[in-house]
Amino acid sequence: MEIMYHMHLNNLLLMNTFVIGQMILLGLFYKSLFKIQAQKKVVVWSMILALLIIFIQLYNDPEQIYKFNLFEITICSLLVLIFALMHFYNMLGDNKTYYYFSIGVVAFMLASTVLLLVGNLTHNLSNEFKYLSWRLNAFLVGVFYFSMIVEWKVSFSKTKNLAN
Amino acid sequence: MSLHSIPEKEIVAIILYTSLFFMIVAVVLIIFFYFSRQKIIQKELEKVDLILRYQKEQLHAVIITQEEERKRIAQDLHDDISSKLNIVSLNSHLLTAPNLTESETAEITENIINLTTKALENSRKIAHNLLPPVFEKFGLNAGIEELCEEFETSKSVKTHYKNEIDFDDKDLDRHLHIFRILQELMNNSLRHGKATEIWISFINIEGVNTCNYEDNGIGFDSSNAENQKGLGMKNIDSRISFLEGTIKITSEINNGIAVNFTF
Numbered sequence: 461m462e463i464m465y466h467m468h469l470n471n472l473l474l475m476n477t478f479v480i481g482q483m484i485l486l487g488l489f490y491k492s493l494f495k496i497q498a499q500k501k502v503v504v505w506s507m508i509l510a511l512l513i514i515f516i517q518l519y520n521d522p523e524q525i526y527k528f529n530l531f532e533i534t535i536c537s538l539l540v541l542i543f544a545l546m547h548f549y550n551m552l553g554d555n556k557t558y559y560y561f562s563i564g565v566v567a568f569m570l571a572s573t574v575l576l577l578v579g580n581l582t583h584n585l586s587n588e589f590k591y592l593s594w595r596l597n598a599f600l601v602g603v604f605y606f607s608m609i610v611e612w613k614v615s616f617s618k619t620k621n622l623a624n
Numbered sequence: 625m626s627l628h629s630i631p632e633k634e635i636v637a638i639i640l641y642t643s644l645f646f647m648i649v650a651v652v653l654i655i656f657f658y659f660s661r662q663k664i665i666q667k668e669l670e671k672v673d674l675i676l677r678y679q680k681e682q683l684h685a686v687i688i689t690q691e692e693e694r695k696r697i698a699q700d701l702h703d704d705i706s707s708k709l710n711i712v713s714l715n716s717h718l719l720t721a722p723n724l725t726e727s728e729t730a731e732i733t734e735n736i737i738n739l740t741t742k743a744l745e746n747s748r749k750i751a752h753n754l755l756p757p758v759f760e761k762f763g764l765n766a767g768i769e770e771l772c773e774e775f776e777t778s779k780s781v782k783t784h785y786k787n788e789i790d791f792d793d794k795d796l797d798r799h800l801h802i803f804r805i806l807q808e809l810m811n812n813s814l815r816h817g818k819a820t821e822i823w824i825s826f827i828n829i830e831g832v833n834t835c836n837y838e839d840n841g842i843g844f845d846s847s848n849a850e851n852q853k854g855l856g857m858k859n860i861d862s863r864i865s866f867l868e869g870t871i872k873i874t875s876e877i878n879n880g881i882a883v884n885f886t887f
Contacts, residue, residue, distance in 0.1 A: 530637055530638065530641040531641070533641075534641050534644065534645050537645070538645065538648055538649070538652075541649060541652065542652055545652060545653070545656045548656070548660075549656060549659055549660060549663065552660055552663050552664060552667070553663065553664070553667045570649065573645055574642060574645070577638055577641050577642045577645065578638060578642070580634055580638060581634075581635070581638060
């Protein structure tokens with residue numbers, strides 16, 4: 461994104477793809493963890509529905525792709541949050557699988573979504589504060605990746621399997 | 625440079641989306657907690673159910689053992705005492721018959737006396753088997769000594785008994801378990817193991833009371849789990865758990881059996 465910024469391209473396009481891609485990847489990830497068929501169906505259909513709505517919206521208003529697309533961000537984050545909570549629900553009373561990772565997902569999604577939602581406001585702030593929300597978000601991404609490392613250390617370092 | 629340069633519509637949209645996001649998150653969280661509670665309660669119910677089932681199974685085992693014991697006592701009474709008393713009663717009726725010679729009366733009387741002595745002896749044995757009076761009066765050590773003697777005299781087994789522990793008479797309830805375990809083991813050695821020699825010793829190893837039991841019978845394959853599921857074995861196991869001890873059974877075919885248990 462930094463590179464695109466320096467190339468004076470609109471990197472929000474990338475940001476939007478990142479949000480959607482993140483939802484799809486995490487959705488598929490949680491779908492693979494779920495054992496109940498109904499839950500898998502919920503994941504697949506809610507993702508298809510969300511993508512459909514987002515595409516319809518973009519079709520009607522193509523400009524949105526170069527801005528912070530509020531609707532898209534809200535939908536995607538909510539879905540990932542719901543998937544993570546479903547996973548937490550499944551974990552109750554069972555062995556913890558991807559526990560730290562899911563904690564990371566929930567924390568990251570809650571904070572990052574708000575930062576992205578107010579993204580359109582930060583356009584117009586002075587240079588001093590303009591990047592504050594971005595840096596905060598970058599920090600949150602760092603925390604998120606850290607949770608992945610912890611997860612990998614706890615669950616996989618002994619068995620030497622590949623992390624997600 | 626200021627917020628005023630953004631169209632109001634945009635700000636409103638941002639506020640709306642943010643609050644909407646949080647509202648939905650709140651609702652989702654509430655639903656999540658609601659279902660979590662239900663799931664946890666269900667898990668707990670399952671646990672209670674499991675405990676109940678386990679208790680039921682134990683009760684079942686108790687009832688079965690009780691029935692078996694009753695059957696055994698009934699058989700003992702029927703075979704050893706009732707039959708003899710029957711003959712006694714027959715003989716007594718014979719006595720009432722007219723025209724009996726002196727020698728006939730003497731013979732019948734002798735019969736009756738013999739039979740009653742035997743019946744008495746048998747009833748004493750049965751009562752003894754149920755709970756040896758020596759054990760109750762003089763404690764575990766004497767009880768086992770008597771048990772060994774009994775086995776030696778009546779069943780042609782050589783026993784070696786050694787005791788290094790001073791048993792406290794207050795623990796008689798616990799000692800009864802030990803006594804029963806040894807009784808069961810000795811019976812098994814004789815019945816299944818065809819043993820001719822039995823070694824029993826009580827040792828105190830670093831504050832832990834231990835009993836070593838060995839015989840020279842035919843033994844069994846102790847690695848085969850099938851051999852440890854009989855009612856007798858289950859009985860020993862539950863007695864050991866009453867004593868909060870541990871038990872180790874090692875045996876090889878044709879090499880006797882060795883049992884170590886702590887209490």
